[in-house]
Amino acid sequence: MNLSPLPTIMLEPLVRAALLEDLGRAGDLTTDAIVPKDHRATTLLVARQAGVVAGLDLAILAFRLVDQDLAIAVGRVDGSHVAPGDIIASVTGPTRAMLTAERTALNFLCHLSGIATATTSIVNAIGGHEAKVVCTRKTTPGLRALEKYAVRAGGGSNHRFGLDDAILIKDNHIAVAGGIRSAIERARNSVGHLVKIEVEVDTLAQLEEALALAPDAVLLDNMSLDELRRAIAMVAGRGITEASGRITAATAPAIAATGVDLISVGWLTHSAPILDIGLDYRSS
Incomplete structure (x- = not known):
């Protein structure tokens, strides 16, 4: 599939607005209270069910807008078919940042992947x-x-x-x-x-x-x-x-x-x- 990515200049205002909506007036109270400031970790974006990936660039952008030091390794690009347990990407770096960005990243990724998956079901049917x-x-x-x-x-x-x-x-x-x-x-x-x-x-x-x-x-x-x-x-x-x-x-x-x-x-x-x-x- 020759799928051209959307320009970052189109994506950033949407992701930035979503993050600001979530952070509100005081930031991530839960993560900041529980996770030490210097804690680092690796987390994995994992498919829980079979489908088609879409929106990974938005998820990556959500993590990086919170902290540029987060490193993302992509395992499945947009348009890829995934099975339960497949790793879509890994995120490594400051733990606070990845937990703060988690919901915004998943909101975009899950929603757009759902649309891609539903589309594929009809494309395959015909x-x-x-x-x-x-x-x-x-x-x-x-x-x-x-x-x-x-x-x-x-x-x-x-x-x-x-x-x-x-x-x-x-x-x-x-x-x-x-x-x-x-x-x-x-x-x-x-x-x-x-x-x-x-x-x-x-x-x-x-x-x-x-x-x-x-x-x-x-x-x-x-x-x-x-x-x-x-x-x-x-x-x-x-x-x-x-x-x-x-x-x-x-x-x-x-x-x-x-x-x-x-x-x-x-x-x-x-x-x-x-x-x-x-x-x-x-x-x-």
């Missing part, structure tokens, strides 16, 4: 089909770039990042515009030639109306398998087809088999369970 798994804008406020990165780490692809990089005409836009034709025409007259236009349709009749105006993509929302097959035949390669609507690893294979190009899954970023990862004390 293996053998041409469809790609994509995420949506249903992301945690402030963490969109991270969560979309985690989808890529899990083998998925990204839909638009925000309201400003593509036009997606949905049901409310159509209602306000007075119909699909008016909505697409207004959109096309308002943006430059590099901005793609996608329109959401719920029925084959809406799809037929949309296709007459040649959008770049059509979002086939909550259609049955039979409707999806008929919709793909109607599009006949004239645009990108995307299926959406409460899709899971169990339902995705049949949807992919219809020939749809994209399968969008909102819960990957808004509801994926974490991957259980712990920080284990190894030695002084």
